[in-house]
Amino acid sequence: MHQQLPLLLALVAAIVLIEMLATRLRVAYPVLLVIAGLLVSFIPGLPRVQIDPNMIFFIFLPPLLSDAAWSVSFKEMKKWWRMIGSFAFLVVLFSAFAVALLANQLIPGFTLALGLLLGSIVSPPDAVSTGAIMKFVKIPRITAAILEGESLLNDASSLIIFRFALVAVGTGQFIFHEALVDFSWMILGGVGLGLIFGWLFMQVHKYLPTDAPSDIVFSLIEPYFLYWIAEQVHGSGVLAVVTGCLFLANRRFSFLSSSSRVRGQSFWEALIFILNGVVFMLIGLELPEVVAGLRADGTPLSEAIYYGLLATAVLIMARIISYYAAMLATRIFRPGVALNIINNNRRRALTLPLLMGWTGMRGVVSLAAALAIPMTLHGAPFPHRSLILFITFIVILLTLLIQGLTLPYFIRRSNINSHFIEEPTDELKARIKRLMVIETVRLLREKHEKGQLTDNKLQRMIEQWEHKIKEPENLGLSEASKQHYLELLEDQRKFLIGINKEPEWPDEIIHWLIFQIDLEEERIKLL
Known part of the structure; x- marks a missing residue:
């Protein structure tokens, strides 16, 4: 560990400098971090940064989900819950199955369960990348609210699919009625535990003589505890964190002092920035190791790149098609809501789903899920683990570089804000x-x-x-x-x-x- 500490400290310093450069260049910092990590990985003599796959979810996901839950507008989520719910669950499900079918048909030895595992990993868009890009362009509040709500929930939906796919790969079978019971418990258990412990944590803040430092420490412990307790009873840790932290965030003014809110915001901004920066740097740093794993498995690099390109194209097309389908369904079944979104503007009706579909950059959750695949299965190496990792890295790189760099231009060119009647x-x-x-x-x-x-x-x-x-x-x-x-x-x-x-x-x-x-x-x- 002491040998890796200088590298980790240097990485944190590099993350700060790269973020400054990204702000100056008006580029989303995750894009530059991935490129920097890839370049650093080729420096000879650097120690390899290793993360236990069993701990990757527990280290990164709880605080990232908590921060997203505290930042999202609960009022807007309630207002647009139908659209957010359909995007967060149906679009992710459609994308995952599209990738699963592609992998099953084109990749030799890839079962449908392995394909669904890959699809669940690469299906959720990354909220951090989208948020970093939105710093440089202005989008309507309705659009931002839908994207924020979707990004908060799509992690839960994709990771639920990931868990079932992992079980199917391990057992070689999928029993529908058992899966339905497990799925129901994951949702109900995760949401129920989130509400129960969210209320208990609120009482702790309210009735114990806490000050700003202790409130901040509790706020850091809470998402980890919510995730851990839900996973112990086989509920959804992601839904527990999201639900519990949404409960607390919506009542923050009733139990947190002004000092706790002010100091807590600064603490969480710094913490989340470092966590995101480390993850995006890891994307670049781990790629050479994944390539080495491919070679050890005997998979040609050109063939793996081809699979990655196809998966990226399918994901982009599936997301865009889903948004057009959702807009069409909204116009048919809820025309009042559709008119509120598009303002009866035909050009906006055509361009908005395309722009929303183009926001599907992948990042933190996809990397965490890919690295969380166990190294072995029943004592043997996990089938196609290196290939799944490599395809995930290719998807993250391509979506960050292609969509991440072009999205601001498309938003400005579409003049989307002119179609809204929103008070500045x-x-x-x-x-x-x-x-x-x-x-x-x-x-x-x-x-x-x-x-x-x-x-x-x-x-x-x-x-x-x-x-x-x-x-x-x-x-x-x-x-x-x-x-x-x-x-x-x-x-x-x-x-x-x-x-x-x-x-x-x-x-x-x-x-x-x-x-x-x-x-x-x-x-x-x-x-």
């Missing part, structure tokens, strides 16, 4: 701020009239809130005045939480404004 984000923020200021002035005047506020500085604060939307100067506030101001900030927070129940206001803007209040509260506490 800045205007929405200004409207919500104005409503908050009006409510703030009302509360201040009410307290002033009741004689609760007598400090001259607070009287001037009322005048400041009435004339401009600006952070008031509070240096030198007395303890009583400081307490009154902290109460005012809590009133503002409650007001924003209250109007967030209305569908008119996007989650991300409300959460951004509450974060500004949290920052202001932390500043006042330090005075």
